[in-house]
Amino acid sequence: MGNKAITAAALTKYYGRARGIDGLNLEVETGDFFGFIGPNGAGKSTTIRTLLGLISPTSGKAQVLGMDIEKNNRAILERVGYLPSDASFYRGMRVREILKLSADLRKKNCDKAAAELCDRLQLDRDRKVEDLSFGNRKKVGIVCALQHDPELLILDEPTGGLDPLMQHEFFSILRERNEKGVTVFLSSHILSEIQRHCSRAAVIREGKIIACDSMEKLAESSARRVTLRGDVRREDLPECKNWTELGDTVSFLWSGEINDLIRALTKADIRDMTIAEPDLEEIVLHFYEKGGEQA
Amino acid sequence: MTLIRHELKQAWKALLIWTLAIGSFIVICMVVYPEMKSQMESINSLFSSMGSFSSAFGLDSLDYGSLKGFYGVECGEILGIGGALFAALLGIGALAKEEKNGTAEFLLTHPQSRAEIVTAKLISVLVQIVILNVAVWLMAITSTAAIGEAIPWKEFTLLHFAYFLLQVEIACVCFGVSAFLWKGGVGIGLGLAIALYSMGIIANLTSAVDFLKYITPFGYCDGSAIINKCALDSTKLLIGLAFTAAGIVLAYWKYSKKDIR
Numbered sequence: 001m002g003n004k005a006i007t008a009a010a011l012t013k014y015y016g017r018a019r020g021i022d023g024l025n026l027e028v029e030t031g032d033f034f035g036f037i038g039p040n041g042a043g044k045s046t047t048i049r050t051l052l053g054l055i056s057p058t059s060g061k062a063q064v065l066g067m068d069i070e071k072n073n074r075a076i077l078e079r080v081g082y083l084p085s086d087a088s089f090y091r092g093m094r095v096r097e098i099l100k101l102s103a104d105l106r107k108k109n110c111d112k113a114a115a116e117l118c119d120r121l122q123l124d125r126d127r128k129v130e131d132l133s134f135g136n137r138k139k140v141g142i143v144c145a146l147q148h149d150p151e152l153l154i155l156d157e158p159t160g161g162l163d164p165l166m167q168h169e170f171f172s173i174l175r176e177r178n179e180k181g182v183t184v185f186l187s188s189h190i191l192s193e194i195q196r197h198c199s200r201a202a203v204i205r206e207g208k209i210i211a212c213d214s215m216e217k218l219a220e221s222s223a224r225r226v227t228l229r230g231d232v233r234r235e236d237l238p239e240c241k242n243w244t245e246l247g248d249t250v251s252f253l254w255s256g257e258i259n260d261l262i263r264a265l266t267k268a269d270i271r272d273m274t275i276a277e278p279d280l281e282e283i284v285l286h287f288y289e290k291g292g293e294q295a
Numbered sequence: 296m297t298l299i300r301h302e303l304k305q306a307w308k309a310l311l312i313w314t315l316a317i318g319s320f321i322v323i324c325m326v327v328y329p330e331m332k333s334q335m336e337s338i339n340s341l342f343s344s345m346g347s348f349s350s351a352f353g354l355d356s357l358d359y360g361s362l363k364g365f366y367g368v369e370c371g372e373i374l375g376i377g378g379a380l381f382a383a384l385l386g387i388g389a390l391a392k393e394e395k396n397g398t399a400e401f402l403l404t405h406p407q408s409r410a411e412i413v414t415a416k417l418i419s420v421l422v423q424i425v426i427l428n429v430a431v432w433l434m435a436i437t438s439t440a441a442i443g444e445a446i447p448w449k450e451f452t453l454l455h456f457a458y459f460l461l462q463v464e465i466a467c468v469c470f471g472v473s474a475f476l477w478k479g480g481v482g483i484g485l486g487l488a489i490a491l492y493s494m495g496i497i498a499n500l501t502s503a504v505d506f507l508k509y510i511t512p513f514g515y516c517d518g519s520a521i522i523n524k525c526a527l528d529s530t531k532l533l534i535g536l537a538f539t540a541a542g543i544v545l546a547y548w549k550y551s552k553k554d555i556r
Contacts, residue, residue, distance in 0.1 A: 049555070052404055054399075054400065054403055054404070054554070055554040055555060056554065077404055077405060077406040078406040084400040084401070084404075087401070088397030088400075088401070089398060089401060090396070090398055101301055102405065105297050106406060107297075
C-alpha cells in the first residue's frame with residue numbers, strides 16, 4: 001500500500017441530499033499519468049476537492065501519498081500541486097506577486113522555477129491578474145501548481161482556455177515531471193486529451209468509478225468499431241450497438257465475441273469492411289450505455 | 296505571517312479611507328468647538344431641555360458647554376457609528392470574501408490548517424482596528440491641543456478605549472458569522488451594526504428596555520457615564536467580552552469543518 005499516490009475506499013460525499021460522489025473506489029499508483037474521465041456533474045471535482053480537504057467526506061476513507069485526507073490535510077498539501085478548474089486570484093495583484101505569495105505560503109523560494117515556467121508558458125509576470133484572459137489566468141494557476149516541485153499533481157480540467165500550442169507545451173512539462181517520478185492526476189471531459197497523454201484512466205459516472213485500468217486494457221475490454229459496406233441486416237447482428245447507416249455503409253459497435261460476428265456476417269453480402277479499436281470517446285459511451293456495470 | 300501581511304496589504308486602502316473619514320470628522324468638530332463655546336450658554340440650556348431627545352444622546356447628563364461634554368457626545372456619534380460600521384464590514388468580510396471572490400481554492404490548497412487561516416485573519420482584523428483607533432485618538436488629541444484647550448487625557452483615552460472595545464466586539468461577532476457565509480455579508484454586517492447602535496439609543500430613551508444596554512456594546516460606551524465617572528461599567532464590559540469570545544470560538548469551530556464552495 002505504501003506506493004499508492006491516491007487511494008479511496010467507498011468515499012462518499014453528499015451535499016445535503018444531492019449526490020457528489022457515492023461509494024467511490026480509486027487507486028492511483030505512484031508515477032502514474034492518470035486520467036479521470038467523466039461528464040460535467042459526474043463527481044470529478046467533488047472527488048478532487050475531497051482529496052484536498054476543501055470539503056469533508058460524508059463517509060468513506062481516502063489517502064493521498066499514504067496519508068489520511070482528514071487527519072493529515074496540511075502535510076498532504078505540502079507535497080501536492082493543485083490546479084483548480086477555474087483559477088481566481090486576488091484583485092489588484094500582479095502575476096509576480098501571486099507567485100511569490102504562493103511560494104511564501106509554502107515557505108519556499110521558487111523564483112527560479114517560476115521564472116522558467118513563466119518563460120515556457122509565455123506568461124508576463126508584470127500584468128495584473130484581473131487583466132488576464134481565462135487562458136492566462138490558467139497559466140498562473142499552472143505555475144502555482146508546479147513551481148514548488150510537488151510529488152503529486154492534481155489538475156482539474158487543466159487545458160480549458162489554453163490554445164493548442166500552449167496545451168502542447170503544458171503537456172510536455174507534465175511529461176518531463178512524470179518522467180522524473182511525479183504522479184499526475186488529471187481530470188477531463190476531453191477524451192482525446194486523456195487518450196493521448198495518460199497511461200491509466202478511470203471513468204466516473206454518477207459519482208461511482210465504473211472502469212479503471214490502463215489505456216490499452218480499457219480499449220481491449222470494450223467493443224470494436226465495425227464499419228461495413230454492403231447489404232447487412234441489423235436483425236442478423238443482435239449484439240451490436242450504436243447502429244448507424246449512411247447510404248450502403250453501416251457502422252456499429254460490437255462488444256460480443258468476434259467469432260459470432262464473423263459467423264453472422266457470412267450470411268451477408270459485404271464489399272468492404274474495417275474493424276478498429278474504438279477511440280476513448282466510444283469506450284466511455286460504451287461504459288455509459290452499459291449503465292455502470294463493472295468492466 | 297505571510298497571510299497576515301497579505302491581508303493587510305489587501306486592506307490598507309480601505310483602512311486609510313475609514314481612518315481619514317472618521318478622524319477628519321472629529322478634527323472638524325474640534326475646530327468648530329471654540330466658535331460654539333462662545334454661544335454655548337444658550338445652546339446648553341436648549342440641548343438639555345429637549346426631553347427624551349436629550350437623554351437619547353446623553354445630552355441631559357453631559358455639560359455640552361465644556362470640552363469634555365462636547366467631546367463625549369461628538370466622539371460618541373462619530374467614532375461610535377463610524378467605528379461600528381468599519382468593524383462590522385471588516386469582520387463580516389474576513390472569512391467570507393475568499394469564497395465570494397473565488398480565491399478560497401487558492402488559499403486553502405496551500406499547506407496551512409484552517410485554524411491557522413482563522414488566526415491570521417483574526418489578527419489582521421484586530422491590527423486594523425488598533426491602527427484606526429490609535430490614529431483617530433492621535434488626531435483627536437492633536438486637534439484639541441491645536442485649539443488651545445487643555446487635554447483631558449484620562450477621559451479622552453478611556454472614551455476611545457471603550458469605542459475600541461466596541462469595535463473589537465462587533466468585528467469578532469461578525470467574524471464568527473462570516474465563517475458561515477460564502478457570498479459575503481455586507482448587508483448582515485451593516486444591519487447588525489446599525490441594530491446595535493439603535494438599541495443603545497432606544498435604551499437611553501426609556502428605562503423599560505434598560506436591559507438592551509447589556510446586549511449592545513453601545514451600553515458600555517455611554518459617553519456621559521464615562522466622562523462623568525471616568526470609569527467603564529464592568530458588568531457590561533464583561534458581557535461584551537463574552538460576546539467577543541463567542542464570536543471568535545464560533546469562527547474557529549465552524550471554519551475548521553466548513554465545506555468550501
